[in-house]
Amino acid sequence: MIPKIWLAPLHGITSRTFRNTLCRHLGGIDFFMSPFLPAQTRGRLNRKVWQDIFPELNTAAPLIPQLMGNRPEQFVDTLTMLNEQFGYERFNINIGCPSSPVVRHTRGCGLMPHPDIVEEMVSAITSKTPYRLSLKMRLGLHTPDEGRELLQRLNGYPLDFLVIHPRLGDEQYTGTPHLDLFEEFCQLTKHNILYSGDIFTVEDFRILSERFPSVSAWMLGRGLLFNPFLAKEIKGMDSGDKAARFGAFHQDLVESLLPIRGESGTLANLKELWHYFSAFTHTSDEDLQKLLRINDLQAFCGEIERYI
Ligand SMILES: Cc1cc2nc3c(=O)[nH]c(=O)nc-3n(C[C@H](O)[C@H](O)[C@H](O)COP(=O)(O)O)c2cc1C
Structure with a gap:
């Protein structure tokens, strides 16, 4: 079976121009996820903020907008507006970004030690809107116990999928992904899982896909920048000259x-x-x-x- 490949969101790098140009010229990518955009309160929505996800400028592959925030009502307002203005019906929430200013404001990975807040956000969105919701997460901010707790709670909600980057926030991008914990997390969740992290070669992909047959799709981030033909090579497609x-x-x-x-x-x-x-x-x-x-x-x- 040909694997499904997503272009990972890389804030400051995978802008709409980069995503669409890469996909048009080099191919192999099935889906885009935008880098995070801020959830906002209705009445204070600024159209300029959303340029990156204007549908007419994102035609090379289907796009799921990613949002960051920590207030349920802001998500409900923002998702509703993005649906009304642009027609999006699928959204992703970032609870994995480990950058210090983000974490300090209890956003991104800073939410992982707060399962109550995450659950409140997910509960509000899934009960008050009809949209398909996914989350992109790490194993935890400080400890995998945070991720374990969250996965148990998220099992109670109808989610599109979970993207897991199997590192702790504290680790930033150091070391290697914790594959044993990723395996445990796959068993703990009832949701579809997308894998993200350190796929740099076709061989990396082969090892991961053999070990984790239940993973439904794969995200390529830095690996696709190091080798822009990686998605095609993984799919066994001819890259030409x-x-x-x-x-x-x-x-x-x-x-x-x-x-x-x-x-x-x-x-x-x-x-x-x-x-x-x-x-x-x-x-x-x-x-x-x-x-x-x-x-x-x-x-x-x-x-x-x-x-x-
Ligand atoms: C510069 C940079 C920016 C990133 N921005 C985002 C982001 O906006 N949203 C997100 O969910 N993840 C973001 N990530 C995490 C990546 O999407 C991905 O999960 C991580 O880099 C591991 O995958 P990779 O080894 O294939 O790059 C970022 C990573 C980097 C290095």
């Missing part, structure tokens, strides 16, 4: 970013991406450092032609 396709993708990305982000914003975005793309293009650390020191978009684009 990779250098030519990557070059065309990159050029389209620059041209699409420019009117939205301007020269300096586009350059900043490309520099962030090249921390990852340099692995695909076998660019040495020394050459990458040289690239990152360039402060002019034209010069940057001229220079990367050497590596593509």
Whole structure:
């Protein structure tokens, strides 16, 4: 069976421009999840905030918007508005982001030690709206007991699926995913599970998919940046002339970013991406450092032609 592949939400990286350009040129991706957007109270909804998920700008694959917040009524208001304005019927809530400002405000992974709040949010959304709701979580913020408790409670609600990134928030992105705990979590939940974390090669995917046959779909994040053809390779699809396709993708990305982000914003975005793309293009650390020191978009684009 051909696996279902999601592009993982990477805040500041997988913007609508990146998602759609990548998918159009390189393929292999079945679904998008947007990076987190703030749940807001009705009356204070700002349309500009939602540009990333405008449906007319997200046509390359179906998109599930991801939201972050901690107040049930804000979620109900925001989901209702997103349905009325844009037609979305499926939503994801982020309870996995480990960044300190987010956690400090009891959002993202900061919610994992507070199962009452999460349950209140899920209960309000599933009882007051008809939308399909999923959550993206870690094992816990400090301990997997937090995740265990939450999974037991979530079994009582009708969820679309759960995405599990099997690390603790305290671990950020260090070490390796805890696969034994992931296995335990799969057994504890009655919901469909999507796996997210450290799929960098086809072999990583093969090992995981053999060990976890009940996982219904797979998210690729950093692995797809290190190797933009990874989704296709996992599916056994022909990638064609990779250098030519990557070059065309990159050029389209620059041209699409420019009117939205301007020269300096586009350059900043490309520099962030090249921390990852340099692995695909076998660019040495020394050459990458040289690239990152360039402060002019034209010069940057001229220079990367050497590596593509
Ligand atoms: C720079 C960066 C930004 C991220 N932003 C989000 C986000 O907005 N929402 C979310 O649920 N996860 C976010 N994540 C977590 C990823 O979606 C993913 O779960 C994690 O990186 C592990 O998968 P990977 O090893 O395939 O990258 C982010 C991760 C990184 C590295």
